[in-house]
Amino acid sequence: MSRLSVEGLCVDLGGRAVLRDVSFEARPGEFVALIGPNGAGKTTLIRAICQLLPRQAGAVTWDGRRLDRMDPRARATSLAYLPQGQAIHWPLGVRRLVELGRLPRLGPLSRPAPADRAAVEAAMAAVDVAELADRDATTLSGGERARVLLARALAVEAPVLLADEPTASLDPYHVLEIMTLLHRTADAGQLVIAVMHELGLAARFCDRVVLLDGGRKVGDGPPREVLTRATVRDVYRVDIDALPGLAPLIGAGPAPARPSSPGAGLPQ
């Protein structure tokens, strides 16, 4: 069976060790949340997996093949990457934007084949943006943009989808919508790895969390097992009860009805 394997990954950025000896494995069908406080190395890890950063040591393999030794286009059809932010630099039509996901499969002169068109339509249908197909993507709302950019990543039809904060700056409705879509994508047999900040979402939607702190992996497993009261306090420096709704999700006991003050739970 296919698997993504990260072995002993070390990455330095600007002379500073950002990732130290990170290893984990993941298989298709899993929805893995990459969590950790700001600066823990989550984005660096996801970019290093995609071979967007040079590494000091370690290796990333997919299906037993080293990603750094793969032809870039073959790699691009194995890993789809949804970067942080919603950058769209030109007023592309939505369908044209989603079609960019097919670029790794197109030669310099070839036209999109029926399979390419089908993949684009399927991706747009999956995230429910078919009715936006002819809109200018730069005029969409944040929620619409997030879905369209996700459709672009899905159109790659890669077995692995890596998403960096796919729900950042979305309202609660669209957050749940994107998380549901990612969950469905994993259920359909893809491996989905997403950088996430909200622990409640990770606990609710993901099968597994990989917790980073200071560039090292400090936890890996089902949310209930990793996100204990002690770990959250040590890694995030907050009391679990200060995070609304998290405690019951991970079985850490009922949350108090109301924190005594908005800042309650922060260490004094």
Place this chain on the structure above:
Amino acid sequence: MVGNASADRAPALTVALLAVIGLTAVASLMVGPAPIPARAVLGALAGRADAVVSDIVWQIRAPRAILAVLIGAMLGLSGAALQGLLRNPLADPAVIGTSSSAALGAVIALYFGLAKSFPLALPILAVVGALAGLAALLPIARRSQGPSTLILGGVAISALAGAGVSLALNLAPNPFAVSEIAFWLLGSLTDRSFRDVALAAPLIALGGALILSQARALDGLALGEDAARSLGFDLGRVQSLLVAGVAIGVGASVAVSGAIGFVGLIAPHLVRPATDGRPSQALIPSALAGAALLGLSDLLVRLIPTQTELRLGVVTAFLGAPIFILILLRPPAGARP
């Protein structure tokens, strides 16, 4: 709204631009200091005219018309490619220092009087200058992690080449030499021959081919560098090939015509609203718009009666800047300004 409606406009735009290019090219053959009736020009084209008329049409006017199309197309194509690469609507061939380093090469030929003893010295040194600028920029292009490094590298090379031109003007032995250099810098297609076409055309073809080979990468870059790389594009290679294509093609253009501003900047803006938004789809229409713009400008140079001959770079700037302002004032296509 972009989408289908504007995608449908692209073929119409292409046809319209081709018509403008064709008409200006024909008009260009009709216009010149020697008053030749249109019928005689057409006769010369068909091979039925006396030797003088035939020589004027074929040896003087035809190369000029061909160069206007080739150079205009190269400038428009380069502008579209650089705007796509740098994701900056203000980019043009001057941004990466090509225009000024080619100009420095030409100025060196003028300053040392090489152009007088060997006429091809000027265009050849201009191409050498463009390639030297490219050689300095390529290591930066390969290493840069974002468009700003490349732009800053281009600014530095531009400044250095500009300093070289200023030095030549400063040290020029007499006012005549100063005006010769200054005049050349204003750009012109007057009295160019098929020797100039033979020099510029292959390099423009090579530069154009290098740019067009990277069209798909420009589309990928619409979503940023990380997204483009994750789609399988080696950005170091993409940048190097695009910058090399621009330097070779624009270098050859500047070598023949002198520095001509604004065409590379505004051609993509003229055509972009009629495309579907993908940078690759703006390349060919921008080349056509550049050819049409330069053809029209070179026609105006000859039609506007002035004591001293108008220079092409002056006309493109006078034509280009107001068009650019009009484009900026045009109501935005969508909600985004």
